[in-house]
Amino acid sequence: MVSTLRSTASASTNPGSQSALRRLNEQRIVEALMAGPSTQAELSRATGLSTATVSNIVKVLQEASIVATEPTTSSGRRALSVRLNSNSAVAVGIDFGRRHLRVVVANLAYDILAEETVSLPLGHRADVGIAAAVDVLDSLLEDAGIDRRDILGVGTGIPGPIDHRTGTVAQGAILPEWVGFNLLTHLEETLGLPVFVDNDANLGALSEVTWGPHGSVENLIFVKIGSGIGAGLILNGQPFYGHVGVTGEIGHATIAEHGLVCRCGNRGCLETVASTTTMVELLSRGRQEPITPDDIVHQALAHDPATLRVIDDAGLAVGRALGNVANLINPEVIVVGGPLAELGDLLLDPVRRGLRRHAVPLIGQTTTVAMSALGARAEVLGGVALVFQHADISHHA
Amino acid sequence: MVSTLRSTASASTNPGSQSALRRLNEQRIVEALMAGPSTQAELSRATGLSTATVSNIVKVLQEASIVATEPTTSSGRRALSVRLNSNSAVAVGIDFGRRHLRVVVANLAYDILAEETVSLPLGHRADVGIAAAVDVLDSLLEDAGIDRRDILGVGTGIPGPIDHRTGTVAQGAILPEWVGFNLLTHLEETLGLPVFVDNDANLGALSEVTWGPHGSVENLIFVKIGSGIGAGLILNGQPFYGHVGVTGEIGHATIAEHGLVCRCGNRGCLETVASTTTMVELLSRGRQEPITPDDIVHQALAHDPATLRVIDDAGLAVGRALGNVANLINPEVIVVGGPLAELGDLLLDPVRRGLRRHAVPLIGQTTTVAMSALGARAEVLGGVALVFQHADISHHA
CATH class of the missing domain: 3.30.420.40 (ATPase, nucleotide binding domain)
Incomplete structure (x- = not known):
């Protein structure tokens, strides 16, 4: 599992690579479907992708249960209507603060399925924060009846810079107890899920152009x-x-x-x-x-x-x-x-x-x-958006 | 003809579009060939593109006389060796300053074929600068025996901001006499060539990552x-x-x-x-x-x-x-x-x-x-690089 930065950097330095392009095109189809069901021809017009490309991606997304299709007619011709299985794939956002922890679970249609905020003691250690996050997430999943296998990934933000060469929290964090801590690997090991880590202000920015x-x-x-x-x-x-x-x-x-x-x-x-x-x-x-x-x-x-x-x-x-x-x-x-x-x-x-x-x-x-x-939710919603941006949607089991 | 900014923006907002992708892939092949002749299999390894894609692009570049091919053998098998026709396509850089004008003509292999710097009077008007640039370019082409039809485009820099919504020189330019002037359209009309306009510091930056x-x-x-x-x-x-x-x-x-x-x-x-x-x-x-x-x-x-x-x-x-x-x-x-x-x-x-x-x-x-x-040449060489980055190489007649 790569960190956010690494996957972003590789996508931008090698924009013509097949895997980067495939992921981009899948995201465009999924985004177009968020507005509602479409025929493949409509998806082609909305995304600018060829009908052959749309048809291939729809097949892959269907196999991964991300979309469902049914026959329909359009202008008198036979067509295939495609709709999002919104709840077949969800993302978790976790926002760590100096005194709080906020967790959100949302689906591909950007609907919030479960949400909770708890207090953390000022000056808490990173492992205390992570243990609290695991507890909150477990109870949210149980209460909302969400299958852990439907989680694409966890996007998490902390109020401090992340050194992308090491994946650790860099000096200057508002959480000084977390400096030098590798949030990515610790959270991945504890949760057993793909994790994407970013600075909270970066997540706020992402949130404004996705949820906002x-x-x-x-x-x-x-x-x-x-x-x-x-x-x-x-x-x-x-x-x-x-x-x-x-x-x-x-x-x-x-x-x-x-x-x-x-x-x-x-x-x-x-x-x-x-x-x-x-x-x-x-x-x-x-x-x-x-x-x-x-x-x-x-x-x-x-x-x-x-x-x-x-x-x-x-x-x-x-x-x-x-x-x-x-x-x-x-x-x-x-x-x-x-x-x-x-x-x-x-x-x-x-x-x-x-x-x-x-x-x-x-x-x-x-x-x-x-x-x-977006108020106090900006960062945690950005965590959800980070997952939808970077997780490999079609390879989700 | 679009301005630099517009073509850059469209490439970045729609990175999966067929035309943006084709141009990117062509550039990668041309860049790989700058190191010397290669077989198609070597180009595929060097660029990460499929052999089918490489083969298609080589055909298109060959029709446009950008590359030449000849049969060869590689590990005992028949193969096609591809080399750059460096001088079949050239770019012109023009750097306008407060008191000078610098013009360079270079080929796809980033060899300088012709170059001249002339003085301009302090406070000169934009049309005086353009007329001088046309004269200098004409005499450079004649002296170096370069066919005008081989020019892919002209990349030009001025010491002032360009408002990309209008294509005009914006307030704050070191050349106050040029403010409000549409350099792009005037230069295109006068030269009859595709023109790309940018701020001189932007061209300096581009120069450092291409020529530098x-x-x-x-x-x-x-x-x-x-x-x-x-x-x-x-x-x-x-x-x-x-x-x-x-x-x-x-x-x-x-x-x-x-x-x-x-x-x-x-x-x-x-x-x-x-x-x-x-x-x-x-x-x-x-x-x-x-x-x-x-x-x-x-x-x-x-x-x-x-x-x-x-x-x-x-x-x-x-x-x-x-x-x-x-x-x-x-x-x-x-x-x-x-x-x-x-x-x-x-x-x-x-x-x-x-x-x-x-x-x-x-x-x-x-x-x-x-x-x-790169010294005083940084900006003008950036103008050349701008052309190679944005001109449509394969559609060059």
Whole structure:
């Protein structure tokens, strides 16, 4: 079983290979069928594939029980109607956080079949997180009556960079106890299922172009503003991983050359001025108990002036960093996610102002900034999408 | 005729389309043949394509006179040896600068057949530049005895962003007289040849992975430090263009929030602290005549302390911007080009220091910074490569 990055890289470096092409074409047929049953001729028109190719792929998918066919007529001629056996193949998403674990099971039609979120102790070790994930998944499968053999794979995200050369969690993770841990192999051994691992912001980005409203966007950035700040990139329609798998580290863009020391070892990083951790510190001054990110949302919605100012300053700083990002990769859409999503324009307005101030004019004018519509589920749903993107659908027994 | 961006985008959004696949496979065969003549079986092994596919493509390329075949034996069996008719198809590169115009004609084996550089007056209009290019190309073709019908296309670069929605030169160009000009259509009409247009830094990047030593690098950034500062991106092995075609604008990364006003309308952009224009201003203070970029190189190589200090400060600022860039897209190699390339480590050392200071540790450690080996030819050679990448080789008459 290869990690996400490895399979992505091989598909992109060798785009003409038979297996990469077959998988791509299968995915296009499955995607076309998500809109409803189609005849083979309709599938050919919808995908641009030849009728012979469509017919071959339908046969393979039928043998794997992914689709079912029945005779029909179309314009008076005999035809074959093809429909998705949605529940014959499901994917599991697992989102590990600093204090939570979220598990979702969904089918090929992107319907959620089962879902649960549990709390984890702050500073938990990786094996504790994995044991909890196994328990939650087992009970979800039992409650929903899902056969383990129907699981195509497990897509999992963690709030930290993954070094794709080793498959381990790299330094800089919001979960420092997990650094150096090989989540891929441990999870595969424990679950006995194909596993795909990615950074949580990358999964958020994938989620926006699959589950979310941005399916037609080729170049999208998902920015997660939380205890850390990270971005996931969709470039030319695909998640982008770079040389060793560590991309979108905008939380460590330098904003203040001689600013606060950051957990990465540099100074004045975006995280030191705009993460929820920093907002909490600023707004808890003089209080007995520190406030929570939820309190920030409530206070802002109640128009507390200090909270609004802190959000405005943070948004401007994020916008400044995004201006530089947009100057570099010219995205069509930037989606903001994380625990402050409920703030809506209170957060987006300063982000947009910062972006327009720091981007070259043409880029400032053509970049859309939007709040994520997927809320706290963005990452875990991205895990499901990762499986559908990489699992070998037709070789599923 | 489509612009570069459009053909790239269609290939990437529809990677399974028959025409995109055919062109890719043809390119792989042609690339394999650049190493020397091969049998069809060897081509199949070298490209991973089936022997049937290789045989079909060889037939098509032979009809277009791109390759020639002759019977041979291999391990005692009859086989067909295929070799490139290198000069049967050539490409033209044209590099427009503020004060120069450079034209190159090269064949499919990446041999330069003809080359000339001429001066243009500072502030020249676009039609003056085009007329000069037509004259230079005509005389090069005549002198080298190249038949116009053998030209696959013309790849041209200009120091400014191209808006791919309109094909025009966008605001922010180093050639302000060219803004709003549709170089693609004007050049196609004047030359009567297929034309591909791109930003000069993008062509520099393409050049490094084709003519240059970085052919195996999947993720590379080419940074041109000149009167402006711009970058070209190779991501997943292909030039990257983003949403409207304006990428790599790192010259406008904010370095000093309240710094000098930049020609883009923002303040404290990288260009205001690290372009050759700024270095010239700093080092010409108190002189009768301003110095030139060449003087900067000579003075630095002669260890003039003020020049070395200015280069060090500029390099650090470029490195800081590149640290943020590397945090975002995690390149394997960053290549520095432009008129200061002769400075070597005098410029690269501070760039590397700035990069390591501002990149997250894993990225700082895994990013190689190198000087371009292609010198002033990088952009024009990238124009040639652009043609070989996008022209329809087998449909060449």
